[in-house]
Amino acid sequence: MPKKIRLGILGGGGDSLIGVLHRVASHINDNYQIVGAVFNPDFEQNMAFAKEIDVPTDRIYKDFDTMIEEEMKLPEDERIQVCSVLTPNFLHFPMALKLLENGFHVICEKPMTTSLEEAKKLQAAHEKAGTVFALTHTYTGYPMVRQMREMIKNGELGRIHKVDAVYYQGWINEIIHDQEKRSSVWRLDPKKAGISSCIGDIGVHAFNMVEYTTGLKIKSILSDFNYLYEDNQMDVDGTVLIRMSDHVKGxxxxxxxxxxxxxxxGIAIYGEKGAFRWEQENPNYLYVLSDTKPTQVYKPGHAYNSELSLGGTKLPPGHPEGIFDSMANIYLGVAKAIRGEQYDSGEYPTMTDGVRGMNFIEATVESNKNGNTWVELED
Amino acid sequence: MPKKIRLGILGGGGDSLIGVLHRVASHINDNYQIVGAVFNPDFEQNMAFAKEIDVPTDRIYKDFDTMIEEEMKLPEDERIQVCSVLTPNFLHFPMALKLLENGFHVICEKPMTTSLEEAKKLQAAHEKAGTVFALTHTYTGYPMVRQMREMIKNGELGRIHKVDAVYYQGWINEIIHDQEKRSSVWRLDPKKAGISSCIGDIGVHAFNMVEYTTGLKIKSILSDFNYLYEDNQMDVDGTVLIRMSDHVKGxxxxxxxxxxxxxxxGIAIYGEKGAFRWEQENPNYLYVLSDTKPTQVYKPGHAYNSELSLGGTKLPPGHPEGIFDSMANIYLGVAKAIRGEQYDSGEYPTMTDGVRGMNFIEATVESNKNGNTWVELED
Amino acid sequence: MPKKIRLGILGGGGDSLIGVLHRVASHINDNYQIVGAVFNPDFEQNMAFAKEIDVPTDRIYKDFDTMIEEEMKLPEDERIQVCSVLTPNFLHFPMALKLLENGFHVICEKPMTTSLEEAKKLQAAHEKAGTVFALTHTYTGYPMVRQMREMIKNGELGRIHKVDAVYYQGWINEIIHDQEKRSSVWRLDPKKAGISSCIGDIGVHAFNMVEYTTGLKIKSILSDFNYLYEDNQMDVDGTVLIRMSDHVKGxxxxxxxxxxxxxxxGIAIYGEKGAFRWEQENPNYLYVLSDTKPTQVYKPGHAYNSELSLGGTKLPPGHPEGIFDSMANIYLGVAKAIRGEQYDSGEYPTMTDGVRGMNFIEATVESNKNGNTWVELED
Amino acid sequence: MPKKIRLGILGGGGDSLIGVLHRVASHINDNYQIVGAVFNPDFEQNMAFAKEIDVPTDRIYKDFDTMIEEEMKLPEDERIQVCSVLTPNFLHFPMALKLLENGFHVICEKPMTTSLEEAKKLQAAHEKAGTVFALTHTYTGYPMVRQMREMIKNGELGRIHKVDAVYYQGWINEIIHDQEKRSSVWRLDPKKAGISSCIGDIGVHAFNMVEYTTGLKIKSILSDFNYLYEDNQMDVDGTVLIRMSDHVKGxxxxxxxxxxxxxxxGIAIYGEKGAFRWEQENPNYLYVLSDTKPTQVYKPGHAYNSELSLGGTKLPPGHPEGIFDSMANIYLGVAKAIRGEQYDSGEYPTMTDGVRGMNFIEATVESNKNGNTWVELED
Structure with a gap:
């Protein structure tokens, strides 16, 4: 009989949207209970937020290091088991590293680190620790995304020959077209935001979606970035040609x-026997295309879906579940892993996804800098 | 600073879907904590379920009466504040009644009672109690449904002249077409399921949606039921002509x-200046029609939405929230009411909705029995 | 080897939209040539229009009677073979009658007549004449409508138990809400427009669509009209409960x-084994629903479609054909009938459809007038 | 008052789909009459087809050269005015050239020629002839495509900064995956089909759509082709990075x-103030996006549309026109040009579009061959 997993939270206080997403996701399947946190670097705000959401304040810590120190003093069956890292990007690496080194399980927001180098160090620490590490590529938690993965694994599309993934947003427009805003916002300052804005923030989700669903590895890429203005230093748009194995391009x-x-x-995957089209904003509709048969519209919760897909649906067909449920499915996979229960490799994204993601981001930056040449990803 | 509201649960144990829906919804905005429950009439299963979802077992009671008795012995600031009634339909009335009589707030599943007569008794008890009573017409929690209500209230459609609401499901097919199944299932046994299947279970949601969004009252109805087979005693399909005030029909x-x-x-509402089309399965798309301008597609989370709508959205546009979030919005409204905070009348459905719903159900049954005549609803 | 059928046109001159529709449709399959016409009651305008569209002017007549008289003098192999009646509604009956009595084939716009009584007289004349008579229920020419008919005929939905058809427009709004306009426009003057506006003009199309696709006859109806204003004498909105055979309602x-x-x-048809959903504004998408399998999206031009459906598609899948092509399919069916070639009964609507339509219109008016009672249609 | 333009047809006989498309399009607006043709290189089939579609056989010629010779003997006011070239691709150039040299107007199917070199020769001949030359980029005839062009011209999107066009088909799958078929079909034989399959056949339509709608010129491209199999010599898939002026990429x-x-x-165009999304398979829906306002759905035939768009719609909103109507709109523009009437530059694609298209095709082939380098297009 499960007892709730003791969850720690780093960041995500106040009006943080990512905080809401993780907190709700952790509750949804009755698997987690928040027992400790540093919601905010300011201790007063930290405590206030804990009270606001009614988390006991005795294990609300003044900073991350104190949290580790104090928690390690607690008996193992009271100590935080898994910690969600929701802090600003540059803190993901040092925090996740220390958590792993002290034997905690980790749920880490994306991007995992700020460089491939850091990612590999984290990977090494993770291998040594042997605990659970999950990277929240939230969108792989959708039932119909999992359905694609299973159907491809079962050969229902035959050999894949073309993949087309997209992640389009428009929100940076109000910043980029205003010279003062674009020169002052941290998002477009490479010192603060890292080497890539568009690819690093969203392109990498599309990359992960391609590898998650197809089960194939992207081998090389060629990218073209758009900065839109001479005085802007960060990519706000990027198109990436990709090559997978054996005449498989995209x-x-x-x-x-x-x-x-x-x-x-969104993603479109074309294979010898069939194809998929799926879009995040209508996540419960998976279009299965064929050259000879009518397009089929798969929806969650039906007996025709795979076990992995059905495991991510709580209500009967027609009751739309959404982004919180998608994240909850990832938390559910992590819970199974922490408890040593059986789970499918598709239930949560791992350290490997994080390392590959950083490799992809760095490769696209390099390709663009080199005048749009092909750059190989590591195996 | 809020402290979580102490929530009791009646029913909803085991694999109950309605149990999941309420539990998740209660967690989503960090407002409720389950402190007591009778999840199941079987005490062993009740306790087992409490352990499974890691609810403290000290206030898991053997039955409803014991729960009331024991809770009333507790000091007021430890006692259950609000109780969610998720038991089989015929128990809604006696449980809600006793809860109200003992000063508890109540969140009641639909149908509120099994007859209009019971509904009125409950209404009287509620008036006397002065506590909060919410009926979970879940679908009115969707942000775009709330947006319709506000836009109509603000006159953006002008005078309404036509309303068309629908609630279509196909799930009873596998029962109704099999003579043995249809004669044995409790759903189609009037002794167990009450006076109406289709209208009582789903038609009444469409009725409530009409009144919730338009702010108008349905004055009279004419219904035609379909039983599909001579040996079937319950309506499995029903069309209802409706009349509201002043040449407004639907x-x-x-x-x-x-x-x-x-x-x-789904619902379509046609007014002098514009119209709405909305469907529950794609709840984040509200189509605003005009005779002279392009159709506009409203989506949640944008600054152009009303306050009531925005209050039901937690993430930025494009992050689909769904049915759990809709129910969570109703729980949020109830939390505000319990805490005496300001809230909008559209934030949760009330006793009045429940009484009107029962009136509607009884009227459709009467109209159909009388050979499809007009029946007036009470004011 | 076919030689083009000699086509006469009555009405449809100037800016007439119905004129464009018929003229284009007649050209599309290279089957017809316009050889004579009375496009307009004003002879000057009639001639001018003939010149504008470059129809030889030698057989442009000053009026209908002259046309009949002169054409009858011509040798049979020069004479107009079929005449399209596109004149104002009240002229359909006398013109079609005289055409039939003189041995012409007739393509008649809808409504066929202004009363059931006239319709029956026309039917008698048609039986006597033995020529081809087609009523342009244009929408039954769409390939996916024909696909529904065939699939139902082949039992693919099993027993039908529920039909829901709709025809919604908003164009009368700008008239109806303006007291002066609504009291002066011919459309809303029963002396000029006949007994019904909404049902007569568009509701009857939905009625025909139901019978065309299901192959079932509607046996009785109960209607409720809305006039919207006390001073308005014509229905501008009407809902009709329908009953077909054996517990089949809609x-x-x-x-x-x-x-x-x-x-x-649009139409939705629900059967034991499956269901259809189709909408005229997206005519190339037929949704085939099932309780257990993914929804299938049928599109025109695929090998999986029926012969009747494929006969109405000229280009490969993905090349959208529209309303002109739908009408052209009806003209194609008429051409086959005139030439004595084999054709399917679904290729064009007949006199029977016309008579039933008038019966439906009169029955809805009667039901509404009687306080919304059931009225039986003739067999 | 117009008299029908005398139209000649080259090719398009028998079951030819392109033949149907042009023939129907020429009829739709009552502007053209077929007076002469070489439908088929086999004279017997040529004559048979003329009889089948009831075209007078006196000017059905045994071959193209005879046609020119005989037509030139006719008085100018009887002679073919414009000739539609629907023959296999390699014949477009010599036929169009000779037609221009003899003073005929030309409507030419795509691709205009088999090389940029030929295209430029044709351009020179056209400049000398001074007649009308139209290239049938059919899809630019759709009303909503024209609406995009006008709205961009009027600055409604502000500065464009991103364009994404797509043309996906699946029909070659059944050939490409079968070694025997792919080695024998003329489509995939570079000697017969020219230098490019995918880009030459369909990619160039997307290219033209980009330039037509935005009014911008593509300056350079980088392409990556997929041949799918080692033994296949023709591109069956190609992605092309494009650069337009001033940080405008796509x-x-x-x-x-x-x-x-x-x-x-399909095409998506993103500008400072708004964006467009449009898809050929649902040509009557233009989505106008904004960062701050609800998405608007433009449809044809409304007063809010531009004159250029409205000129391409014959029926009121909600009556779907399709691909035949789109081509008919191009024929309408050509008719105006031939008659010396005023017309908009967006009403038919010209020689310039043809030359640019061949430039694009050759550039993509070169880029791919060079290892995916940037290749500049001519001004």
Whole structure:
């Protein structure tokens, strides 16, 4: 009989949207209980937020290091088991590293690190620790995404020969077209935001979606970035040609200046026997195409779906579940892993996804800098 | 600073879907904590379920009466504040009544009672109690449903002249077409399921949606039921002509034999200046029609939405929230009411909705029995 | 080897939209040539229009009677073979009657007559004449409508148990809400427009669509009209409960005040084994629903379609054909009939459809007048 | 008052789909009459087809040269005025050239020629002839495509910064995956089909759509082709990075192995103030996106549309016109040009479009051959 997993939270206080997403997701399947946190670097705000959401304040810590120190003093069956890292990007690496080194399980927001180098160090620490590490590529938690993965694994599309993934948003428009805003916002300052804006923030989700669903590895890429203005130093739009094995090619399109697009992640996968089309904004509709038969519309919760897909649906068909449920499915997979229960490799994204993601981001930056040449990804 | 509201649960144990829906919804905005429950009439299963979802077992009671008795002995600031009634339909009335009589707030599943007579008794008890009573017409929690209500209130459609609501499902097909199944299932046994299947279970949601969004009252109805087989005693399909005030007419269509339909609740509202079309299965798309301008597609989370709508959205546009979030919005409204905070009348459905719903159900049964005549609803 | 059929046109001159529709449709399959016409009651305008569209002017007549007289003098192999009647509604009956009595084939716009009585007289004349008579229920020419008919005929839905048809438009809004306009426009003057506006003009299309696709006859109806204003004498909105054989029920919804709706004809048909959903504004998408399998999206031109459906498609899948092509399919069926070639009964609507349509219109008016009672249609 | 333009047809006999498309389009607006033709290189079949579609046989010629010779003997006011070239691709150039040299107007199917070199020769001949030359980029005839062009011209999107066009089909799958078929079909034989299959056949339509709608010129391209099999010599899939002026970038995606896609041409255009999304398979829906306002759905035939768009619509909103009507709009523009009437530059694609298209095709082949380098297009 399960007892709730003791969850720690780093970041995500106040009005943080990512905080809401993780907190709700952790509750949804009755698997987690928040027992400790540093919601905010300011201790007063930290405590206030804990009270606001009614988390006991005795294990609300003044900073991360104190949290580790104090928690390690507690008996193992009271100590935080898994910690969600929701802090600003540059803190993901040091925090996740220390958590792993002290034997905690980790749920880490994306991007995992700020460089491939850091990612590999984290990977080494993870291998040594032997605990659970999950990277929240949230969108792989959708039942119909999992359905694609299973159907491809079962050969229902035959050999894949073309993949087209997209992640279009328009929200950076109001910043980029205003010279003062674009020169002052941290998002477009490479010192603060890292080497890539568009690919690093959203393109990498499309990359992960391609590898998650097809089970194939992207071998090389060629990218073209758009900065839109001479005085802007960060990519706000990037198109990436991709090559997988054996005449399998494709494209990853990403943009933060796709005016009017909200959160336009999508994928189309074309194989010998059939094809898929799926869009994040209508996550419960999976279009299965054929050259000879009518298009089929798969929806969650039906007996025709795979076990992996059905495991991510709580209500009967027609009751739309959404992004919180998608994240909850990832938390559910992590819970199974922590408890040593059986789970499918598709239930949560791992350290490997994080390392590959950083490799992809760095490769696209390099390709673009080199005048749009092909760059190989590591195996 | 809020402290979580102490929530009791009646029913909803085991694999109960309605249990999941309420539990998740209660967690989503960090407002409730389950402190006591009778999840199951079987005490062993009750306790087992409490352990499974890691609810403290000290206030898991053997039955409803014991729960009331024991809780009343507790000091007021430890006692259950609000109780969710998720038991079989015929128990809603006696449980809600006793809860109200003992000063508890109540969140009650639908149908509120099994007759209009019971509904009125409950209404009287509620008036006396002065506590909060919410009926979970879940679908009115969707942000775009709330947006319709606000836009109509603000006169953006002008005078309404036509309403068309629908609730189509196909799930009863596998029962109704099999003589043995249809004669044995409790759903189609009037002794167990009450006076109406299709209208009582789903048609009434469409009825409530009409009144919730338009702010108008339905004054009279004429209904035609379909039983599909001579030996079937319960309506599995019903169309209802409706009349509101001043040349405002419409139709409510409901069916449980609409093959292949999943949970097809929808509404179209036509006014002098514009119109709405909305469907539950794609709840984040509200189509605003005009005779002279392009159709506009409203989506949640945008600054152009009303306050009531925005209050039901937690993430930025393009992050699909769904049915759990809709129910969570109703729980949020109830939390505000319990805490004496300001809230909008559209934030949760009340006793009045429950009484009107029972009136509607009884009227459709009467109209159909009388050979499809007009029956007036009470004011 | 076919030689083009000699076509006469009555009405449809100037800016007439119905004129464009018929003229284009007659050309599309290279089957017809316009050889004579009375496009306009004003002879000057008649001649001018003939020149504008470059029809030889030697057989442009000053009026209908002259046309008949002169054409009858011509040798049979020069004479007009078929005449399209596109004149104002009240002229359909006398013109079609005289055409039939003189041995012409007739393509008649809808409504066929202004009363059931006239319709029956025309039917008698048609039986006597033995020529081809087609009523242009244009929408039955769409390939996916024909596909529904064939699939139902082949039993693919099993026993039908529920039908829901709709025809919503919003164009009358700008007239109806203006007291002066609504009291002066011929459309809303019963002396000029006949006994019904909404049902007569569009509801009857939905009625025909139900009978065309299901192959079932509607046996009785109960209707409720909305006039919207006390001083308005014509129905601008009407909902009709329908009963077919054996526990098969349904509803026909029609409105001319459905704000923002353009030409919203649609149908949903629910059977034991499956269901259909189709909408005129997206005529190339037929949704085939099932309780257990993914929804299938049928599109025209595929090998999986029926012969009747494929006969109405000229280009490969993905090349959208529209309303002109739908009408052209009906003209194609008429051409086959005139030439004595084999054709399917679904290729063009007949006199029987016309008589039934008038019966339906009169029955709905009667039901509404009687306080919404059931009225039986003739067999 | 117009008299029908005398039209000649080269090719398009028998079951030719392109023949149907042009013939119907020429009829639709009552502007053209077929007076002469070489439908087929086999004279017997040529004559048989003329009889089948009831075209007078006196000017059905045994071959193209005879046609020119005989027509030139006729008085100018009887002679063919414009000739539609629907023959196999390699004949477009010599036929169009000779037609121009003899003073005929020309409507030419795509691709205009088999090389840029030929295209430029034809351009020179056209400049000398001074007659009308139209290239049938059919899809630019759709009203909503024309609406995009006008709205961009009027500055409604502000500065464009991103364009994404696609043309996906799946029909070559059944050939490409079968070694025997792919080695024998003329389509995939570079000697017969020219230098490019996918880009030459469909990618170039997407290219033209980009330039037609935005009014911008593509300056350079980088392409990556997929041949799918070692033994296949023709591109069946190609992705093209594009650069226009001033930080304006984009992508053109095309494929003939996009399984289950029918005729998936589409475009998305993102500007400072708004964006467009449009798809050929639903040509009557133009989505106008904004970062701050609800998405608007433009449809044809409304007063809010531009004059250029409205000129391409014959019926009121909600009566779907399709691909034949789109081609008819191009024929209408050509008719105006031939008659010396005023017309908009967007009413038919010209020689310039043809030359640019051949430039694009050759550039993509070169880029791919060079290892995916940037290639500049001519000004």
């Amino acid at each position: 494209v990853i399109r990403s943009s933060q200046v796709a005016t009017g697009e909200e959160n336009g992640l | 139709v409510i269509r409901s069916s449980q034999v609409a093959t292949g339909e999943e949970n097809g609740l | 509803v026909i919804r029609s409105s001319q005040v459905a704000t923002g709706e353009e030409n919203g004809l | 992508v053109i995606r095309s494929s003939q192995v996009a399984t289950g896609e029918e005729n998936g041409l």
